[in-house]
Amino acid sequence: MELSLSTRAQQDHMVLSVGGEIDVYTAPQLRQRLIELVEAGSKHIIVDMEQVEFLDSTGLGVLVGGLKRVRALDGSLRLVCSQERILKIFRITGLEKVFGIYRTVDDAIAAGD
């Protein structure tokens, strides 16, 4: 399945909803979208991964890259994910310590208030 990306503003956050497979083939699209959002002025980004069916290390690298970009602007990048198979990947790699991971978009927004 190809990658799907859609954005919407919610309060003072930009929510990037991702669906499909984030892998070595599609990760450049995600990287480009994150760069576009930051360049357009978004510095509080929430990546909603509820519709993600596959995530590999390349996707993790892009997410870390996005986090670094917004942190350089005193911004934030939070993740929304409740799928155990995806959460397991963050646990194994230790990246659960790096990202704020929430079960819903509302929870992610509330975490910044």
Next chain:
Amino acid sequence: MQTVRLEISPTPAHVRTARLVAVAVARQCGVDEGLLDEIRLAVGEACSRAVGLHRLHSRAELVLIEFFDGPRFGVAVRDAAPSESTTTTTAPDPLALLTATNGDDLGRAHNRLDEPTEAFSEEALAAGVGLALLAGLVDDIEVAAMDDGTGSVVRMSWPVG
């Protein structure tokens, strides 16, 4: 023992093909459905690693993936990159990922990569995280340099039935 062999050119699009084949062969071999997600991810990571190494070292050779049907379902992914930088399985320090600012920094943290562009830093990060992910996912895994110095092989296996 039956064997399925797949050779892919070192391009990202074919990693997905390898994942699909891996799941199909594993299912045919009788691997429990509950392990198929793990196999899909592990084979994808091993192939992404191989493709990344080929691209890093500008190697055009095919990446070889072999599937073995036996008492255990085995997978071997062989690359043709210089083997000196391919066998580390050290887990990256997640916090170091955020403080590293270029490929050199990430290289010191994870792997020997030295082109300090932003996208490349993410690739460097993925290379280190990928091996850590493999090591964490798969109970039976070995990453070994080829004796003749022409690459490395990632061998993994899972129970059948």
